[in-house]
Amino acid sequence: MYEIGAHDPQWEATTRKVREELARRRMSRQQLADHARISISTLEKALSGQRPFTMATVIRLEEALGVPLREGRHGASHSESAPDEMGAYSHSAVRWLEGRYVTIRPPFSEPASDAVFSYCTSIEWNDERSCLCFAESERSDQGFAQRGAVSMPHLSGHIYLVTNEGGQYRLAILARPNLAGSLYGILSTLLAGHGSQLVPAACPIALLRMDREQEPAFGRIEPGHSHHAHYRAELDAVRERDFARFP
Secondary structure (H helix, E strand, O other): OOEEOOOOHHHHHHHHHHHHHHHHHOOOHHHHHHHHOOOHHHHHHHHHOOOOEEHHHHHHHHHHHOOOOOOOOOOOOHHHEOOHHHOOOEHHHOHHHOEEEEEEEOOOOOOOOOOEEEEEEEEEEEOOOOEEEEEEEOOOOHHHOOEEEEEOOOOOOOEEEEEEEOOEEEEEEEOOOOOOOOEEEEEEEEEEOOOOOEEEEEEEEEEEEHHHOOOOOOEEEOOOOOOHHHHHHHHHHHHHOOOOOOO
16 A cells, blocks of 8 residues: 655655645645645644555645655646646646636626626636636627636635736636536726726626536627526626625
């Protein structure tokens, strides 16, 4: 059986690497245990030498941290771990977020309207950037479709969809998904105002997993449309369930 106990020369190197990663990410042992799907007791006893690291424990820690812990293992390449500024998450730890989402928000042109604006957001791992990236499609105003990187810091527990074009930012802040995989939060961006003026604007936003939506509809969804009541209710949930606040 593969085990690394306190008597094993690899134990010191393994525990040192785990502690370094915890300090570098400012991550608690409880958070690591949760991400690795092991008990905090198992982690504490392995790090203190009271019990050995089993193969299953080491593999789960490697997946949660995105770094190799076993001697001679050169997996978990750079492309499998996001940069620190993106949250230092590993690809294996965020696969649950990958997929296509129906994205719903109010139309900025008519903030008092009961209509909703719907399009597709795809989230997938980008090997070149070593992080999750998102891209919008199916927009009626396709020229304004956004793409960017996904940040997932451990401290806030939120998901950030960040567009950075020449230092100009557009940002969506989303809570972790519910049981249906839906994400709710707030979108902040710049709108074209009078003439060449750009006006900061923010609104609620909801992302629904497309594989759970029957024949999703895109574009401007008006009252009376077969999808309107459902989409409007999902968008209203941002305020009603306190995913974001608009004083």
